Structure formats: structure tokens, C-alpha cells
Amino acid sequence: MNESLKKVIPNSVITALEKRGLKPEAFLDAVSADMDKNGELRSLYLILTDKRFILVVSDQSGEMIFSGASPASHRPVEGVGELYQYELSRIANPKILDQVVGGLFMADIDGIETWICRFSGAKMKEMRNFCMTFSCRLTGEEPPEKKRNDVEYCPKCGMPYPEKGRSVCPKCMVKRAIFLRILSYFKPFWLRICGLFLCMIVSGILSSLSPYLTGTILYDKILSKNQEFTETLGIPGNFVLALLMLVLSAALILIIKQIVGVIQGRINAYLVPEVVTKIKGNVFEALQKLSIGFFTRRQTGSLMQRVNSDANEVMGFFIDGLPYLLYNVFTFLFAAIIMFSMDWRLALI
Incomplete structure (x- = not known):
């Protein structure tokens, strides 16, 4: 499991997945969403391995936090509430449906169009990259090389940057x-x-x-x-x-x-x-x-x-x-x- 995926999935969730028999070394790609398929606030993690698609639903919901790292004293220990695993052979046509606010990630599972999760506009870029990688894995094509994502939050205080593409935090500025x-x-x-x-x-x-x-x-x-x-x-x-x-x-x-x-x-x-x-x-x-x-x-x-x-x-x-x-x-x-x-x-x- 590379360092970029560790930034997506919290360590407590990785530990909980290891207890359920999943090896983080097998994770090829991962992305986090902030709403379930019904639009309720909840942390979800979509993981792609060589043979499976894994959907992890957090055991915490109803609260939104900054996308950055919040102080450890204020951050509750997050675990796994629900876990779904699908063989890649059962999945086809993953896609994103644009909505008024954010988007909807869906795919055909066993030939039935299934809503997997919703997400806010802040997650749109990451979800599109994951969907593209997912499609390439299903078709056997080589996934395109990911562009370096600019950090969108302050690593010191966790506050999101007020201006996209400009890594300047007014709170931590000297x-x-x-x-x-x-x-x-x-x-x-x-x-x-x-x-x-x-x-x-x-x-x-x-x-x-x-x-x-x-x-x-x-x-x-x-x-x-x-x-x-x-x-x-x-x-x-x-x-x-x-x-x-x-x-x-x-x-x-x-x-x-x-x-x-x-x-x-x-x-x-x-x-x-x-x-x-x-x-x-x-x-x-x-x-x-x-x-x-x-x-x-x-x-x-x-x-x-x-x-x-x-x-x-x-x-x-x-x-x-x-x-x-x-x-x-x-x-x-x-x-x-x-x-x-x-x-x-x-x-x-």
C-alpha cells in the first residue's frame, strides 16, 4: 500500500480491515466519499484490488470535518460499520452522474444498475480519477498516469485552502x-x-x-x-x-x-x-x-x-x-x- 492511499484511508480503518482479513498491500487504488447512496453524511471508502471492488462504510456519521488532518485529541477513532465486497467479474460500466450538488457514483452489478454512493463537489476530481481507473481495470487497459494532486488543505491545522491551486493558509501564515x-x-x-x-x-x-x-x-x-x-x-x-x-x-x-x-x-x-x-x-x-x-x-x-x-x-x-x-x-x-x-x-x- 503506497503512501498516497494511506492519506485516503485512516489508520484506524486500515487496522479494522486487516482484522477482517483484508491486506492493505493488495489495494491498487482508493478514494473517499462523504455521503452514502441516500445522500446522508457518512464517510465511505472505495477500494480497488486486482480482483475485487470493496466498499467500506464508516461507523461514524452525521458530522462533517475538514478534509485535512484534525488534531488527534478532537478526532474520534473511526472504524468499519459496513463492508461490501464484489468480484470485478460481477461489475461493469462504472460511471458518475453529475447532480446539482456533487455527483452519484454507480455501476452495473450482476447486470443491475446500482447506486454505490453520492459525494459532494469537493470529491468530484478524486471520484472521476477513481472511476477512470476502475473502468480501465475492467476492460484490461492500462490506467492513465495520475497527475499530481495539489494539496487542498493545510497539513498543519487541517483548514481547507480558501483559494484552489494556491497553498496558502491564512490561519498558519507567519x-x-x-x-x-x-x-x-x-x-x-x-x-x-x-x-x-x-x-x-x-x-x-x-x-x-x-x-x-x-x-x-x-x-x-x-x-x-x-x-x-x-x-x-x-x-x-x-x-x-x-x-x-x-x-x-x-x-x-x-x-x-x-x-x-x-x-x-x-x-x-x-x-x-x-x-x-x-x-x-x-x-x-x-x-x-x-x-x-x-x-x-x-x-x-x-x-x-x-x-x-x-x-x-x-x-x-x-x-x-x-x-x-x-x-x-x-x-x-x-x-x-x-x-x-x-x-x-x-x-x-
Whole structure:
């Protein structure tokens, strides 16, 4: 039994067949179906040997799983519920009848047309290959060499690939590598990026100072009439002037924050669209190098929409997402520094 057949028939089913006297080494071809002849969900395995056709009906039904390998902890042990064996001399004219959803595999058994199983559209290609091999065995012809089947599911998580012929799993994709590739487009603009980070740091410091001024300075220094504080400012005993200075300082902080925010927004508005334009240009340039067959299998309009949609997602992330995330991180860090400098015990609480 070759490796390709082991991928079709689960090991637990092979073990159950061995207990019934069937040798896996004699299996020439096999295919799996996902419905019985009545259209009920059930796993079936059609096996072809040199002298027999074997139909294995699983002992599990009523549940559909991904075509890939599911985690062992979630996969029930599958066995054999029903087993049918037919001599090849009793069978003739195997064929597939196309239906609205999927198909129906049938053959003449003892001269009577018999429904063997139904299957979904996902199994159509494998079932047609099996039917062709079956017909060649009955007529004594040499079966055509099978084309290599592209893997249609992720071997890691078992999720089916969203796009046929493209072995890319969104769930298992290394998103960190994609993020680093996008960041490489920002290298020519490192001066503007430094200015952007400087604006974020200044905004974080100013945001951390505002609660300190309106909290500790106002209540603990001015309203409590702390003489040492006014002496430090050079206005001993003049708490009204100290309060006025506090108000002016808070207003100045707000003004500076607004100015820094405007500068940061202008840098972002120039930087991100420029990078997105370069990404779009590279993508469209790569599309031009693809073969005509790539475009005949896909709708050109959907490709353009996909490129524009992904580019807009990147733009939204770097304009609205990442800057605000970094701003909040810097604000948290500077606020933590101020809190620990005042009283590390209270800061831990």
C-alpha cells in the first residue's frame, strides 16, 4: 500500500480491515466519499484490488470535518460499520452522474444498475480519477498516469485552502514576516519616522504630566498651601499666583499637544500613502509578470478589488491603528515612571 492511499484511508480503518482479513498491500487504488447512496453524511471508502471492488462504510456519521488532518485529541477513532465486497467479474460500466450538488457514483452489478454512493463537489476530481481507473481495470487497459494532486488543505491545522491551486493558509501564515516586509518599505523615510516617534514621545510625556499637575501639584502643593513649593517657584506665600501659573501651564500643555498632534498627522498623511503607493506599484508590477492562465482562472476585477482593499487596510492600520497604539504605550510608560518616582508601593497597588 503506497503512501498516497494511506492519506485516503485512516489508520484506524486500515487496522479494522486487516482484522477482517483484508491486506492493505493488495489495494491498487482508493478514494473517499462523504455521503452514502441516500445522500446522508457518512464517510465511505472505495477500494480497488486486482480482483475485487470493496466498499467500506464508516461507523461514524452525521458530522462533517475538514478534509485535512484534525488534531488527534478532537478526532474520534473511526472504524468499519459496513463492508461490501464484489468480484470485478460481477461489475461493469462504472460511471458518475453529475447532480446539482456533487455527483452519484454507480455501476452495473450482476447486470443491475446500482447506486454505490453520492459525494459532494469537493470529491468530484478524486471520484472521476477513481472511476477512470476502475473502468480501465475492467476492460484490461492500462490506467492513465495520475497527475499530481495539489494539496487542498493545510497539513498543519487541517483548514481547507480558501483559494484552489494556491497553498496558502491564512490561519498558519507567519504574519510577523509579512509585517516585517511591509516595514521594509518605510526605510527610505527614516527621518520622517524619527520625527513621528519624537511626536509620539512628546505627546506621551505631556499626557502623563496633565494628571500630575491637576492632581499632585494642585491639591498637595497649592490648595494645601505648601510653603516650600512656593519658595521653590520664587514666589513665597503667593498661592494665587501659583494657581495662575498652574492654569497657564495646563493650557500650554494642551496647546503643545495640539501642535504636536497636527505635526504628527501631517507626517502620517504624507508617509503612509507614499508607502501604500509603492506597495501597490510592486503588486501590479508582479501581476504583469504572471502567465495568461493565471488571469483566465480568476476575475480581473476581483484581483484589482483585492489589491485596493488590502492596500486600504494597510493604510488604515498605519494611520489610525499603530500610531495610537504607540501613543498609549508611551503614555503608560511615562505615567508608570512618574507613579514609581512618587511612591513605588502605591504604584504597585
